[in-house]
Amino acid sequence: MNDRTVISFENIKIACSGCNLVTLCLPMGLDPDDVEQLNKIIKRSRPLHRGDHLFMESDRFNYLYVVKTGSVKTYAPNEDGGEQVLGFHLPGELIGLDAIEEGRHHCSAKVLETSAVCEIPFSQFVELSSTIPSLQHQMYRLLSREISHDEEMLALLGKKNAEERLADFLLSLSQRFKSRGFSPFDFYLSMSRHEIGNYLGLAVETISRLFTRFQDEGLLKVERKHIQLVNIEGLHVILRREQREENRRQIT
Amino acid sequence: MNDRTVISFENIKIACSGCNLVTLCLPMGLDPDDVEQLNKIIKRSRPLHRGDHLFMESDRFNYLYVVKTGSVKTYAPNEDGGEQVLGFHLPGELIGLDAIEEGRHHCSAKVLETSAVCEIPFSQFVELSSTIPSLQHQMYRLLSREISHDEEMLALLGKKNAEERLADFLLSLSQRFKSRGFSPFDFYLSMSRHEIGNYLGLAVETISRLFTRFQDEGLLKVERKHIQLVNIEGLHVILRREQREENRRQIT
DNA sequence: AGTGAGGGTTGATCCAGATCAAGCTAGTTT
DNA sequence: AAACTAGCTTGATCTGGATCAACCCTCACT
Numbered sequence: 092m093n094d095r096t097v098i099s100f101e102n103i104k105i106a107c108s109g110c111n112l113v114t115l116c117l118p119m120g121l122d123p124d125d126v127e128q129l130n131k132i133i134k135r136s137r138p139l140h141r142g143d144h145l146f147m148e149s150d151r152f153n154y155l156y157v158v159k160t161g162s163v164k165t166y167a168p169n170e171d172g173g174e175q176v177l178g179f180h181l182p183g184e185l186i187g188l189d190a191i192e193e194g195r196h197h198c199s200a201k202v203l204e205t206s207a208v209c210e211i212p213f214s215q216f217v218e219l220s221s222t223i224p225s226l227q228h229q230m231y232r233l234l235s236r237e238i239s240h241d242e243e244m245l246a247l248l249g250k251k252n253a254e255e256r257l258a259d260f261l262l263s264l265s266q267r268f269k270s271r272g273f274s275p276f277d278f279y280l281s282m283s284r285h286e287i288g289n290y291l292g293l294a295v296e297t298i299s300r301l302f303t304r305f306q307d308e309g310l311l312k313v314e315r316k317h318i319q320l321v322n323i324e325g326l327h328v329i330l331r332r333e334q335r336e337e338n339r340r341q342i343t
Numbered sequence: 344m345n346d347r348t349v350i351s352f353e354n355i356k357i358a359c360s361g362c363n364l365v366t367l368c369l370p371m372g373l374d375p376d377d378v379e380q381l382n383k384i385i386k387r388s389r390p391l392h393r394g395d396h397l398f399m400e401s402d403r404f405n406y407l408y409v410v411k412t413g414s415v416k417t418y419a420p421n422e423d424g425g426e427q428v429l430g431f432h433l434p435g436e437l438i439g440l441d442a443i444e445e446g447r448h449h450c451s452a453k454v455l456e457t458s459a460v461c462e463i464p465f466s467q468f469v470e471l472s473s474t475i476p477s478l479q480h481q482m483y484r485l486l487s488r489e490i491s492h493d494e495e496m497l498a499l500l501g502k503k504n505a506e507e508r509l510a511d512f513l514l515s516l517s518q519r520f521k522s523r524g525f526s527p528f529d530f531y532l533s534m535s536r537h538e539i540g541n542y543l544g545l546a547v548e549t550i551s552r553l554f555t556r557f558q559d560e561g562l563l564k565v566e567r568k569h570i571q572l573v574n575i576e577g578l579h580v581i582l583r584r585e586q587r588e589e590n591r592r593q594i595t
Numbered sequence: 596a597g598t599g600a601g602g603g604t605t606g607a608t609c610c611a612g613a614t615c616a617a618g619c620t621a622g623t624t625t
Numbered sequence: 626a627a628a629c630t631a632g633c634t635t636g637a638t639c640t641g642g643a644t645c646a647a648c649c650c651t652c653a654c655t
Binding site: 175192198217221232292 | 419421425427429440441442443444445449450469470472473476479480482483484485486487488489490491493494495496497498500501502541542543544
Binding site: 535536537547548550551552554555567 | 601602603604605
């Protein structure tokens with residue numbers, strides 16, 4: 092992960108059964124035969140480049156996408172050219188789940204760095220899942236996970252202050268890198284300060300100041316996009332300490 | 344809807360096929376035979392009273408719930424006794440979807456007024472849905488809708504100011520009452536100012552001041568829990584006008 | 596009718612984080 | 626290597642909404 096420009100193009104086209112994401116992704120917990128059936132309907136894209144869109148808001152919904160390598164951001168554009176960043180998606184994460192109900196995308200998805208994705212034709216998927224109960228159940232679980240995650244973000248935006256938000260964000264990234272076999276201490280951000288701020292409901296300047304402060308406090312080292320978490324426990328303490336203060340002040 | 348204390352207890356036990364929520368709820372779009380199968384596994388509760396819990400955070404997940412009459416709030420309690428209100432649920436809305444993945448509830452659900460709910464044993468539901476493709480698809484849609492809704496809330500908490508949030512909240516309630524056959528102009532709030540503020544990421548005092556201001560501006564009449572929307576278009580303008588201003592200022 | 600408690604309202608003050616304004620840096624283009 | 630550009634940082638100032646502090650209803654219970 093130290094040299095993030097090295098991307099293994101050989102395994103982009105690899106089948107689900109041989110994909111190292113099999114424990115995170117849709118095939119999780121499926122029988123090999125079922126994985127193979129799923130594998131057959133999945134299309135694997137050529138590598139996409141920074142700025143490419145998987146889909147745009149209001150596009151017709153035909154595919155679910157899974158990040159295979161790289162990272163993708165989803166965002167809801169609003170009339171005036173502004174946007175709300177809804178999420179940053181790492182390998183193994185499904186994109187487009189909010190489009191199922193209306194058959195039309197509610198957000199746009201833009202590639203943050205050279206990335207590969209798997210495309211799952213949704214109508215074929217629905218057919219297949221009606222014949223494979225464990226696939227259906229796995230899909231329920233993934234949809235449910237997305238709901239849980241969004242609800243955690245609601246609590247973050249509704250209640251946490253700026254430093255808690257950034258600490259939470261960094262710890263979440265760290266955790267997700269870890270479960271994908273990358274270093275949880277040393278990674279590169281594929282998104283800009285601006286995008287982080289937008290995602291966390293904060294101004295760019297606030298993000299910048301917080302990075303500086305966290306570095307001064309010895310919590311991390313930051314050099315542009317390169318982040319090294321020096322004191323992960325310290326970041327956890329930020330979340331917990333503020334909770335104890337709230338305790339005293341009796342805030343809801 | 345003007346006298347909200349009148350609740351028809353006769354039809355609480357009514358089957359799905361005769362329930363007036365059939366167009367909003369799980370059975371939407373199902374064949375009558377399939378509705379009947381679904382109906383068989385659903386339990387209908389005795390009326391619940393203000394303050395009763397459907398479930399508490401970290402309870403094992405066994406049932407999905409649908410509000411039949413009345414209203415329910417879901418909230419994520421945090422260690423210190425504070426909470427984040429996640430949603431207010433009206434008849435026909437499913438509760439507990441965030442618990443599917445881990446088999447454990449991530450939030451608590453508390454009844455806001457005398458209410459009736461349907462309980463759907465999830466394991467039986469999963470079995471049934473694997474034999475009824477249209478039920479499975481409907482479940483995907485409802486999960487997807489929940490994700491869309493949460494994402495809209497993320498945009499609200501991330502970008503909108505206090506008056507936009509309250510206007511949005513009132514318009515959403517109005518819309519939901521309307522699609523349930525109640526007046527979209529004249530309704531009672533079943534939640535406190537405190538709960539509204541918590542939900543919208545604002546202080547109680549701010550909610551109170553905004554109600555007063557909206558009333559002074561002739562947008563609505565408010566008398567404790569009783570709300571009459573006098574100028575719905577005016578509320579829409581609040582959302583749009585602020586967007587135009589942002590336009591000028593070039594905010595993201 | 597009196598008392599108490601849990602909302603709700605209103606006013607005064609405060610502050611975290613936004614906004615405004617420069618300047619800086621690393622890449623890219625010419 | 627000069628000129629541009631986009632992204633980032635830093636400082637100064639401003640402000641929307643939080644917080645603090647009374648006070649006021651309404652209703653439930655004696």
